[in-house]
Amino acid sequence: MPTTTDDAPEAPAHGSPVLAGVMVALVGFSSSFAVVLAGLVAVGASPTQAASGLLTLCVTQALGMLWLSLRHRIPLTLAWSTPGAALLATTGGAMGGWPAAVGAFVATGALVLLTAAWPRLGDLVARVPPALARAMLAGVLLPLCLAPVTALATDPWAVAPVVVVWLVLLRAARRWAAPAALGAALVVAVVDVTAGDGARLAAGDLLPRLDLTAPTWTLPALVGLALPLYVVTMASQNLPGVAVMSAEGYAVPWRESMAVTGVATVVGAPAGAHAVNLAAITAALAAGPEAGPDRERRWVAAVTAAVAYLALAVASAALASLVAASSSAVVPAAAGLALLGTFAASASDALGASEQREAAAVTFLVAASGVVVLGVGAAFWALLAGLGVRAALRAGPRAVTTPRR
Known part of the structure; x- marks a missing residue:
C-alpha cells in the first residue's frame, strides 16, 4: 500500500x-x-x-536506522507511520484522553514485538484482503484530503499560493511537490503569526524538550486505536517496505526489524511517539541507484538519513510551535495535498477489484464517516463491516449463469 505521493524519476x-x-x-x-x-x-x-512526540519519532527512528544499517550493512531505513498519523487525525480523542492514547501506542509497539517473536501474527495481517486494507486507509485519508478544498474556500489568499506551488512542482519535480507545498504553507504561517500578537509564539516554545505521560489502558482505546494503528502500520508500511527492499535486491532481517521498531514504539510512546516502522517509498531512495552505483556502499545512505533526522529533531519543536501558533488553516491544507496521491492510489486499488468492490466500498464509507460506537473509532468498524460484507457475499451457492445458445 502506498504511503507517500512520490513517483521516483x-x-x-x-x-x-x-x-x-x-x-x-x-x-x-x-x-x-x-x-x-x-x-x-x-x-x-x-x-x-505533540512537539515532544515529533521530536521522539525523529530520534527513535534515527537510532533504529543506525543500529540496523551498521549491523547488517544494508540501506534499511525507518519512518514514522504516516497512515497511522492520518488514522489518529480522523479517529479523534480516545476514551481516557491523552494517557489512554499513549497506552494505545504502547500496545501497538507490543503487538509489533509480538510479531517479531511470533511471525505468524504478521502472516495474519498479510491475510487481510488488500482491497479492504486500502479502502480503510482511503476512508481515513478522505477527511484530511478535503482540507485543501475547505481551506481554499474560506481563506483563498493564503491557500491558493500553496496550491499553485504544489501544482507546479507536481509537474516539474513530483517528489518535491509535497515538501515545497508545506514549505510555502510554513511561510504563510510565519506571516500569520508575526502579523498577529507576538504572545502566540514564545521563545521558549522553540526549544526541543520531552513531555512524558504515564500510559493508561482502556478497552475502547485498545480496540479503536491500538488495533487499527497496528494493522494500518503493518499493511501500509512494514509489508510494502520489505517488498521495496526486495525489489532492490536486499533481504530485510524481518524479526530483528520488527523487534527494533517495536522497542522504539514502546519506548517512545510515553513521550508522544505513535509508531515507528519500516520506510516504504522513501526506502527506494536509499536502496536504489540514487544512492550510488556500488550496492555494497548504499548502507551509507541509511546512516546519513539517521544523522539528518537527528538534526531535524532539533528543529521539530520550532516547527510544531509555529503550526500550533498559526490561526490559518494553510498547514492542514498543505498536509492534505501531501496525502492526495496516497488517497488516490489507495481508493483506486481498493475499488478496482470487481469481486470485492462492494465490501471495499462499505469499508471506505464507514472509515470516512468518522462514526464512534461504544467509544471505538470508525477505522475498526470499517474493517469489521468490510469483512462482514465480504463473508456474506462469499457464503452460500454462487449464482450460475446459463450459457447462451
Whole structure:
C-alpha cells in the first residue's frame, strides 16, 4: 500500500549515498510532519506533547536506522507511520484522553514485538484482503484530503499560493511537490503569526524538550486505536517496505526489524511517539541507484538519513510551535495535498477489484464517516463491516449463469 505521493524519476548514474540519505530525511520529514502533529493533537495531545512526540519519532527512528544499517550493512531505513498519523487525525480523542492514547501506542509497539517473536501474527495481517486494507486507509485519508478544498474556500489568499506551488512542482519535480507545498504553507504561517500578537509564539516554545505521560489502558482505546494503528502500520508500511527492499535486491532481517521498531514504539510512546516502522517509498531512495552505483556502499545512505533526522529533531519543536501558533488553516491544507496521491492510489486499488468492490466500498464509507460506537473509532468498524460484507457475499451457492445458445 502506498504511503507517500512520490513517483521516483529515473535515477542518475552518479548518485551519492550521502545526498540520497539527506533526501530520504528531508522528503520523509517535510512531506508528513504536519500530519503527525495533527494526529497527536486529535487524540488529546497538547501542542507541547505533540512537539515532544515529533521530536521522539525523529530520534527513535534515527537510532533504529543506525543500529540496523551498521549491523547488517544494508540501506534499511525507518519512518514514522504516516497512515497511522492520518488514522489518529480522523479517529479523534480516545476514551481516557491523552494517557489512554499513549497506552494505545504502547500496545501497538507490543503487538509489533509480538510479531517479531511470533511471525505468524504478521502472516495474519498479510491475510487481510488488500482491497479492504486500502479502502480503510482511503476512508481515513478522505477527511484530511478535503482540507485543501475547505481551506481554499474560506481563506483563498493564503491557500491558493500553496496550491499553485504544489501544482507546479507536481509537474516539474513530483517528489518535491509535497515538501515545497508545506514549505510555502510554513511561510504563510510565519506571516500569520508575526502579523498577529507576538504572545502566540514564545521563545521558549522553540526549544526541543520531552513531555512524558504515564500510559493508561482502556478497552475502547485498545480496540479503536491500538488495533487499527497496528494493522494500518503493518499493511501500509512494514509489508510494502520489505517488498521495496526486495525489489532492490536486499533481504530485510524481518524479526530483528520488527523487534527494533517495536522497542522504539514502546519506548517512545510515553513521550508522544505513535509508531515507528519500516520506510516504504522513501526506502527506494536509499536502496536504489540514487544512492550510488556500488550496492555494497548504499548502507551509507541509511546512516546519513539517521544523522539528518537527528538534526531535524532539533528543529521539530520550532516547527510544531509555529503550526500550533498559526490561526490559518494553510498547514492542514498543505498536509492534505501531501496525502492526495496516497488517497488516490489507495481508493483506486481498493475499488478496482470487481469481486470485492462492494465490501471495499462499505469499508471506505464507514472509515470516512468518522462514526464512534461504544467509544471505538470508525477505522475498526470499517474493517469489521468490510469483512462482514465480504463473508456474506462469499457464503452460500454462487449464482450460475446459463450459457447462451
